[in-house]
Amino acid sequence: MQFRLQAGRTQNGAMEQVLPGISPPPRSPMHPKTILATLALLTAVLFYLTHNRTGLPRVGGKGPIGFILTALRSIMSYEELLNEGWQKFGGKPFILPTMAGQLIVLGPENLDLVRTSDDSVINQPIVVHKLFQLAHTMNSRQMAFPYHATVVRTDLTRAISSFIPEIVEETQLAMAEAFSPKSGEKSVVVPLFKTVLHFSARIVTRAMISTTLCRNEVYLREIIRFAETVVPYSQILRWFPKAFRPPIYFLLSSLFGGSKAPIKTLLPHLKRLLAEREQHIERNPRTICDFLIDHAPSEEIANPELLAMRVLHLNFGSVHSLSAVGTFAIFHLATLSAFELDDIRRELIDALESEGGFSKSSLSKMCKLDSTLRETARFYRLAFAGLPRFLVKPATLADGTVIPAGYNIAFPLKRIHYDATVYPNPEKFEWFRFSNLREEDGSGAKHQFTTVGKDLLLFGLGRHACPGRFFASMELKILLSHLLLHYDVSLADGAKEVPKPTVFSSNTIPSLSARAVITPRLGQAGQKFRAV
Numbered sequence: 001m002q003f004r005l006q007a008g009r010t011q012n013g014a015m016e017q018v019l020p021g022i023s024p025p026p027r028s029p030m031h032p033k034t035i036l037a038t039l040a041l042l043t044a045v046l047f048y049l050t051h052n053r054t055g056l057p058r059v060g061g062k063g064p065i066g067f068i069l070t071a072l073r074s075i076m077s078y079e080e081l082l083n084e085g086w087q088k089f090g091g092k093p094f095i096l097p098t099m100a101g102q103l104i105v106l107g108p109e110n111l112d113l114v115r116t117s118d119d120s121v122i123n124q125p126i127v128v129h130k131l132f133q134l135a136h137t138m139n140s141r142q143m144a145f146p147y148h149a150t151v152v153r154t155d156l157t158r159a160i161s162s163f164i165p166e167i168v169e170e171t172q173l174a175m176a177e178a179f180s181p182k183s184g185e186k187s188v189v190v191p192l193f194k195t196v197l198h199f200s201a202r203i204v205t206r207a208m209i210s211t212t213l214c215r216n217e218v219y220l221r222e223i224i225r226f227a228e229t230v231v232p233y234s235q236i237l238r239w240f241p242k243a244f245r246p247p248i249y250f251l252l253s254s255l256f257g258g259s260k261a262p263i264k265t266l267l268p269h270l271k272r273l274l275a276e277r278e279q280h281i282e283r284n285p286r287t288i289c290d291f292l293i294d295h296a297p298s299e300e301i302a303n304p305e306l307l308a309m310r311v312l313h314l315n316f317g318s319v320h321s322l323s324a325v326g327t328f329a330i331f332h333l334a335t336l337s338a339f340e341l342d343d344i345r346r347e348l349i350d351a352l353e354s355e356g357g358f359s360k361s362s363l364s365k366m367c368k369l370d371s372t373l374r375e376t377a378r379f380y381r382l383a384f385a386g387l388p389r390f391l392v393k394p395a396t397l398a399d400g401t402v403i404p405a406g407y408n409i410a411f412p413l414k415r416i417h418y419d420a421t422v423y424p425n426p427e428k429f430e431w432f433r434f435s436n437l438r439e440e441d442g443s444g445a446k447h448q449f450t451t452v453g454k455d456l457l458l459f460g461l462g463r464h465a466c467p468g469r470f471f472a473s474m475e476l477k478i479l480l481s482h483l484l485l486h487y488d489v490s491l492a493d494g495a496k497e498v499p500k501p502t503v504f505s506s507n508t509i510p511s512l513s514a515r516a517v518i519t520p521r522l523g524q525a526g527q528k529f530r531a532v
Contacts, residue, residue: 053404058095059085070097077383078506082412091415093397096385099505100130100238104409105385108416109398109455114409115385117395117461124464127408133234135148138259138309147295153467155291160474161360162285163207166359170206170214174199179487179518187519189492193327193510195225200323203475204315207289212269222262226312227319231258234507237419242366243405245287263308270304272310288314317468318475321382327510329376329497331427333480334489334516338432341484346367363477369484371435371477374450377458378417378472379429385410386434386457413457422455429498432443449473488519 011416052058059081060070065312074081074097077373093110096103114122129143144149179197184238185496201224205214213219233252237245253260264500273289283290292310293301300306333341351365352358388410393402405411418426423433434447445451450473452465459466466472483489499514 001233012406025408033117034146037456039421046428052095052102052105053409054095054401056093056095056403057086057089058097060097061281067097071099074098075077075505076503078503079414082384086415087466091267092399093401093403099235102456103385104403104407106397106409106411108411108454111387111411111416112462113395113398114389118176118238118463119392121156121391121393122409123390123392126392129232130238130408131388132230133249136237136245137230138313139306141300141301141306142309142313143299147223147297148292148314148403149467150455151277151288151291152471155294156288157467159291160471163471164358164360164363164474164478166206166210166285167475169205170203170478171199172233174202175482175486179520181520187516189517189518191512192330192516193323193512195516196327196330197228197323199479200319200326200475201227201315201447203479204318204322207294207471208315209266209269210285210287210313213266219262219265222257222265222317223312223315226259226262227316227323229253230316231320231507232260232504236244240447240530255331259312262312263305265367266308266311267304270307274301274304304465314468318472320473322472324380324382324509325373325376325472326479328380328498328501329372329476329480330483330511331514332372332376332431332489333429333484334491335479335496336431336448344372344431345484348485352481358478360474363474367435367438368482369477369480370449371438372474372480373473374434374447374456375430378423378433378447378456378507380501381413381417382458382508384413386413387411389460411457414455416455419455421521428462449476468505486521488521490517490519491515492517 008120013290027497028242041523054214058067060073068080078098081096082105085096090109093104093106096105098171117198119125120515125143129140134140134142152528178198179188182186191459201220202214203218205223229252233249236252237249240248249258252258270289273293276283292307292314294309296310300310347368351362354365356361388408391403391405391407391409393405395409417423420426434449437447438444441447450469451461452459452461452469459469491497499511501508501510502512
């Protein structure tokens with residue numbers, strides 16, 4: 001059968017050929033009304049995202065185009081914009097355009113407003129859910145049923161002493177493996193942040209699940225990847241409308257990893273724990289997973305995948321903060337003189353010898369190490385804007401300004417942590433800033449690493465202060481004290497200054513490429529202190 005091509009003429013006069021009996025493809029020029037409707041919709045969306053209902057000034061360019069350009073700039077210059085707004089508006093509240101919408105930046109005079117308010121007006125769970133895009137990176141149950149926070153605040157904090165032997169042993173083993181020089185060499189050179197990430201994942205997993213998975217390199221890689229990706233994934237997801245977020249997360253997690261791989265590895269171990277629970281088998285020592293199972297609702301016991309996600313949530317929070325603070329502290333340790341390092345070491349040895357080894361009591365006597373950790377938190381901040389909250393209802397600021405409901409608020413951490421009236425010479429990293437203050441004030445608790453207050457916001461403020469800070473402090477002190485007593489640390493290639501942090505949007509982490517030289521202190525550190 002032969003087909004005869006017929007010629008037809010297009011609207012612009014050009015000839016086209018079509019098969020007889022088959023209609024040509026429909027024309028798809030957009031109708032003028034369709035174009036106008038699309039433009040109207042885009043204009044309405046842009047107006048909604050940029051419309052200022054507060055009366056507050058806005059940093060950056062004017063109009064919708066200025067908003068967009070400033071929001072794009074915030075990806076790599078977030079703190080610069082915060083500083084610009086602070087200077088331009090004299091420390092008064094202002095709006096910062098971001099890729100996720102408008103953020104109202106408040107000054108320290110409004111900290112009491114956030115500290116004393118409850119979630120019915122100034123809400124924390126909503127903003128955490130949005131910041132970390134939990135519906136995608138984890139699941140919506142994390143904030144709807146936050147029983148894991150109760151576990152950390154009660155069971156875990158009360159049981160810190162019982163975890164110390166586990167953490168000490170795992171820290172010693174992990175460092176011995178990572179820092180053993182090759183035959184004929186005195187030192188090893190390691191990518192520091194990556195190495196501390198591995199240590200953090202390993203010791204957190206030891207506390208979470210015991211030895212079952214903490215030395216499983218496949219699982220450690222999976223939970224490290226999960227911890228590393230939650231923050232950038234959530235940042236990127238917030239740049240897009242809600243309808244686009246599921247496919248974007250699917251694409252990101254398929255390419256770079258997400259929760260599926262670690263959950264698959266974790267599930268058999270959780271199922272075994274649940275089976276042992278059914279058989280009334282007592283576990284000693286108990287793990288964080290045991291505590292979670294004690295508090296888990298029936299639907300999560302029936303569906304271990306939900307329980308596994310709860311474990312990943314706690315892993316993420318612990319590994320992320322532990323590795324960042326620990327790495328920044330070690331970078332600075334590497335810049336100290338031998339005299340300064342020996343001063344810290346003497347205090348560590350005195351604390352351990354006075355208590356017979358690692359314990360809550362000996363850790364509490366490590367004042368200079370504690371000061372180092374608090375100064376690290378002050379100096380680096382880990383985020384440029386802190387204490388984020390969502391206004392469920394209108395809120396009245398300290399100057400009488402009323403902010404309508406529906407806005408996100410936060411505080412510029414550098415303006416708080418670098419306040420010269422509180423911290424003399426704030427641009428300088430001073431190791432013993434807080435241990436000296438403890439001696440001057442005669443107050444042990446006021447200047448501790450775990451103490452929350454309006455002058456340092458690493459762990460938040462008020463009723464939503466981080467419940468895991470006491471456990472994190474224990475882990476960090478064990479990790480850093482063992483490192484100091486048994487190893488010398490210096491920066492690679494003879495560097496004398498701490499490498500610049502890596503910045504992405506509102507977050508900062510230690511340099512991803514910087515390396516450290518680790519040399520065992522053979523015969524100098526004495527016995528390996530045990531836990532008591």
